[in-house]
Ligand SMILES: Nc1ncnc2c1ncn2[C@@H]1O[C@H](COP(=O)(O)OP(=O)(O)OP(=O)(O)O)[C@@H](O)[C@H]1O
């Protein structure tokens with residue numbers, strides 16, 4: 644199956660924005676792109692009275708996926724803003740990971756490319772001792788790691804890539820989010836260089852902060868243009884397509 648699993652060095656680093664940008668950019672190139680947020684916590688009750696995940700709503704807007712697909716895009720949505728394993732236990736909910744991966748396969752059969760957003764970082768517990776790394780392995784897509792550009796990011800990114808590899812996963816690239824080109828100095832530039840040198844993973848984008856984009860507000864304006872300008876979409880597309888025959 645062809646696509647990308649978007650993870651990060653931590654929660655709130657920009658997985659949803661980067662995943663949305665990749666989806667919007669590829670869609671703008673005329674490609675059929677599906678999205679998924681397999682598990683979400685911190686869900687909010689929407690206007691229709693349903694518990695909704697902001698990440699799923701944002702990703703669907705970015706990719707132009709219709710609202711009717713939401714149960715497959717986001718099969719598990721929990722109210723407590725806790726890691727899903729704990730949010731589920733607190734809510735008295737049992738998470739069936741087989742049902743989550745089945746939803747992925749149904750979606751993947753409908754779209755040429757899939758962009759799947761993880762939860763937190765690679766070792767976040769999803770259900771009991773089943774971690775994000777286990778889900779990434781079950782889904783079988785290469786990883787894109789979203790990282791911060793600032794101090795501490797070399798350590799977080801190297802640990803994330805090393806852990807993913809030890810779990811048998813392929814890391815295709817790193818994207819530095821909230822990159823400020825005008826202000827980037829020796830710290831930010833050396834971070835990017837060190838990440839490439841220590842991980843042997845290419846930095847496939849430096850995405851700036853955009854006032855027009857907001858996950859909580861569901862604002863995706865300009866994402867496709869940002870993806871074209873600041874991400875190496877050609878390389879990202881190649882990675883996604885390159886996975887097509889690896890696993891079905
Ligand atoms: N490039 C950007 N431009 C504008 N806002 C951004 C950008 N990147 C992140 N944000 C904002 O920062 C917050 C965190 O980003 P995001 O939701 O993408 O992180 P995440 O890694 O997906 O978090 P989670 O672990 O909760 O899923 C959001 O409110 C989002 O709107």
Ligand SMILES: [Mg+2]
Nearest residue numbers: 658659698760
């Ligand atoms: Mg997110």
